[in-house]
Structures are given as C-alpha cells and as structure tokens.
Amino acid sequence: VNNPSFEPNFYAVIPAGGVGSRLWPLSRVASPKFLQDFTDSGRSLLQETFARLAAFLPAERILVVTGAAHADEVARQLPQLPEANLLIEPSPRESTAAIALATSVALQRDADAIVGSFAADHVIIDQAGFESVVSVAAEQAQLGHIVAIGIEPTSATSAYGYIKCGETLSESVCRVQSFVEKPSQAVAAEYLASGAYLWNAGMFIARAERLIGAIELTEPELVRAVEKLAAALSAGQHQAADTELWSSIKKVAIDYSVAEPAAARGEMRVVRASFDWTDVGDFASLSDLGDQTFDQVRTLGDVRVVSLDSTGLVVGSGGKVVVISGLDDVVVVDTPDALLITTREKAQTTKDAVANLREMGHDDVL
C-alpha cells in the first residue's frame, strides 16, 4: 500500500507522550489518551496515526517515541513496528527532546532523511487529502525549508493555535508570518473572517539535518545529549539509555525551540490543508467527534443517553444509562471509578481539577 511516488528518504516520527490531563478521567497517567479508542473506531488514536502513515510509508521508516511506562503497550498495539523503531524515553522531556531523538536516529540511518512529526492523538479521516499535503510538505522540506501544516479553519474555535500566513509562494504554500497561541473566541472569529490564518496542526516536516541544526540554534546542549542517546539507541542499547543524561535535558516544546524562532527568521513555510483534522485535546474538541445524537446531546462510547431540554456531550461505557435534564452545553464523562461533569466552556479547566485531585490525595484515579 506504500505510495511509490513518495520520497524514499521520508521518516515519520510519532511522539507518543503526555498524560492528556485535560481529558481526565478518560485519559489517565497509566492509560493516556493515545493508547485508547477515543473515536469508537475500534483502534486507539496511536493505532490510527500509525495506520495513516503506514498507508504510504514502510514501517521501517516510522519511528515512535514513548515513555518507559507505556513502551510495552505501544509495542503490543503496533506489532508491525520494528523493535528498533520504538524509541523509549527514560523520562518525559517534552516534544523537542522526543522529536530531536527520533530525528537523530533517522539521520544516522540516512544522511538525507526528511522527517515529519505527527502527534499520536490527532484524528483525520481524509487519508488522500492528508497524504497529498504531506507530499507537498516533503517536497518543500527537500528544498531545505522547515514546513508546518496549516488547516483551513472551518469554525472560529479558540481550542487551537493559529498560523498567520505571510508571503504566498504557490497555490498551497506560503511563508509563515507568525504562530499565534490559542485566541479568544472573538479573536478567532476575526481570524476566520480574515482568511489569513490557519489552524496549527502541530505537524512539522524538514530535512533531518536542517531540523537538528534549527534546534541547535536555540538548544545546543539538548542536541548534544540527544545525539549521544541516539547513538546508544542505534547501537542496540534502547533499553539501557543513559537515564541521568536524559533527565538533564531541558523540557521545551518544539513550538518554542524551533517553530517560532524559525518563523521569526522567515525560515518557516506552511502548506495549506483542507483535510478534516481534530486535535483531541479536550472535551470541547472531543464533542465534535460524537457520532450518535440523542436529541441535542452527542454521545461517545457504549452509553445509553436520555436527555430532556439539554445539550452537550456524554461519554460513557458499559451500556450505562445516563439521564440529563435541564442542562445546556454540559460535558459528562463517566468511567467506573471517576466521573467528570462540566460545561463545554469550562472543559479546558479539567487540568486544574486533576491538580486538585492530586492535592487531595485521590491518586488512585489520576
């Protein structure tokens, strides 16, 4: 099923880390969202992500970076993934370290490697649209650019970061003028109306050498440590990485170490994409994925919902009956040992609630 026209030196990187505490109680420390079937597809978000890439890339050119705690489950869920392509982080160090590690490994295998980083927890249905955009991005990367993918917004959502387009370079490519953090709803509406803004899909594509060089500009020590670990991994020591060295690495998101500085230097390009895309980052975005509807309430999971004068989202399991009466834009997430009830507007504050749980000693449900 590989796309023969696709760049033979293209490596996909899937950083599979993060607890997803804004999706508590579905996402837990021991069972993060990317290992779960959030979309009732029968496959976990990670499996979906892997399959999306394996449709046009051999498994040998897909690298997954995950924490030691989840390595066994990742290996179980992805039997096609070569053992040497499962890169295990001794401790979580944020996206720059994870992507740099995989990029470094790719570079050791192929000095001409192009790497594309694809989050393990995004949902995309339009496979052909996705492949075609990644292909354009890979061509741009081959030319030496650092490339982002920007989704044409279909709503004025405040749930995503945005990319502001600068100079138009071709029908689907423009220079990135700047990255913009999640805006307010009102500002998001202006962005949508202007046509100059795209959703930041958090996918970055570049020649491996170019990407490592860009990280080196802002985080030289990080690159030195990662290269040492990558060499050890390539030598077959992936179960015995230097834990101490790794835990000294600075935690920084790729957005800050690479994307924003590169955009400021005028070195980032963005490919406009019109495929469907959802970052399952919180329940506000998850509610867009509910596939059944009882009156005005969306549901996810094996749950029987009866609603009276209500709107919102219900996530449940085990065939449980959930009755909602007289509540608007409510978000209900029921699990056997923990239940969250909030509103769509407050869905982003779930992170604070999880912090409270930790303070109160309810670690059993974290």
Place this chain on the structure above:
Amino acid sequence: VNNPSFEPNFYAVIPAGGVGSRLWPLSRVASPKFLQDFTDSGRSLLQETFARLAAFLPAERILVVTGAAHADEVARQLPQLPEANLLIEPSPRESTAAIALATSVALQRDADAIVGSFAADHVIIDQAGFESVVSVAAEQAQLGHIVAIGIEPTSATSAYGYIKCGETLSESVCRVQSFVEKPSQAVAAEYLASGAYLWNAGMFIARAERLIGAIELTEPELVRAVEKLAAALSAGQHQAADTELWSSIKKVAIDYSVAEPAAARGEMRVVRASFDWTDVGDFASLSDLGDQTFDQVRTLGDVRVVSLDSTGLVVGSGGKVVVISGLDDVVVVDTPDALLITTREKAQTTKDAVANLREMGHDDVL
C-alpha cells in the same frame, strides 16, 4: 421504651408502597427508596420510620402494608414486626386501599382502635417533638375528628403540599380550611409570609371506625372489598388474599378520598407541629439531608467530590470520585448502572425521564 401515657388503642399504619420514581436512579422498582438507607443513618427509611413508632408503641400495634414484591425484604428489615402485622397487597392500589386495609385489620382487633398513618419515607430527627404531636392528634382523634399533621414551614418550598388553617381551636389545633397542592415558589413565599399555611406531612389520625366511614362516603365499593380482604387476612390467609378482588379496587390517594372531602365538610382538624420533617420525595428535598459539604456541593453516600465554581448535590457510592466544574444547583446521582444529572429546579421532572426510559426499553435500570 413505650410511652405509658400513650393511648392503648392507638395503631400505627405504615404504607410502604410506591416506587419513588422521582428518586430514580436511587429508587428502583426492585429496590424502592423506603427499603434503602437514604440518609447515611445505617438504617433504611422504613426501619427509621418503624423505630420512630416503636419508641412509643408496642410492635403488635404497628401495621405495615407493602407489595408482594417487597414483603420478604420488609420482613427481613423489621424482625420485630409480628408476621400478622405485615399486610401484603397483591398489587399496588394507592394509599386509600392500603390505609383502609390496615384500618380494617385494626378495627377487627379493637373496635375502639385509633389509627395513624405514617409514610415509610419521611425523615424526622426530633423524636420527642414527633411523639408529642402524635399524642395531641390521637386525643383529637379520640374526640371523633379526622386529624392531619401540619408542619410549620421553615422555607418557601414548592416541593410540598400545604394545609390552610381555618378556625383556631386551641394553641396547637385548628380546623382545616383546605388542602392546597404543591404551589409555585412565588405562591409558597406568600404562604410562608401569611403564617396561615402548614406543610401537609401526609399523616392522618382518626378513630378506625370514623376513618372507614369517611372512606365509605366517597368509595363504598373500595371499603366493601377491603373489609373482605381484611377478614381473610385476620383469618391467617395473608399469603393468599383474593388477588382478583384486590385488583378491582380503585386506585385513589387518601388525600382525595378522605382528606379533601372531609375538609370541605369542615370535619378535618390539623395539629401544628414544629418538629423537623423531610419528605424524601425528590432530590430537591434530599439535598437538604446531605451531611458533608465540599465547598458548595453537598454529598450523600460514599463519594469523593471535588468541585470548582459549583453548587448542588452529589449522591454516589463505592468511593467514586466526582469532579464538578462550573455548574450551579446541579443534582448528580451516580449508581453503577445509571446516572442522573439535572438541576435542583428540574429535580421534579425525573419522573418524566423514568417514563422515557420505559418507552425506550431500558427496563433493566427501572
């Protein structure tokens, strides 16, 4: 512990019927509220009611009327209750039939019997206050009156029916001018301000002969059928009551067959009571019973609640964690197979939700 001063011919009747669907999913067809420990007291509402009466009456003069489906559990929960005092209804026929049946049985045992009817699902803490009011009511009944108990309202609640006092007959007794159905909040506030209205506690006390006579005025066929069944029960056939005759009995609440017509004839008296009293009829009233509080959220049951910017009631079990964020006056009732989420204002509509469940075929959680 019996009160020696109490009328030796006083029989207490506990009608223990009704599914309590306004308290779904706590109250179920197979496990109605009166058989459950709703107040975290360690005893069911029925056991509390029985104990409240057994504190001043011998068990021989307490009669419990319940459905065939719950008879075994009632007997298990009330080991002190003589077998002959557990009156089993072959099918539910509402309060007039249940009370008439027990009254008829009492009459067969003692032609001078006074009966008092006390719902199985009310909560009263002030035992001394309760006993003293029942004693006054029994004296009034001895004089030939049909007597209600009216609680001095402590809030402008729309959850209860009201009794309008007419002519004052003594410090604590007045003639009932009328019974008033549950009013709106605004009307309830007027009632509270006027001082002329009492909460209808649904307790009726009268000489047995007098009560049967009053029922006969409006429901003569009901009385004939009940007397036949009472005779059979007294003859020891309480497991073999005439099911067909029983199921022909009209379903009518005692309020309509006796209380309202008797009040209209000027024959009802009400004893003013100031003991605490809660009719655990719905979650709005149940929320007054929550004994722990996390911030502004009351909790009932073995549940760990974390609330952010929320007020309301959470009922749970099994140590489950419930996080509520950004919801006001919310009512959350979680059970292993069914979950209700509503508002205090909408708590009364739970009955409609249960009807919807039946229509949708979710009989397993009814």
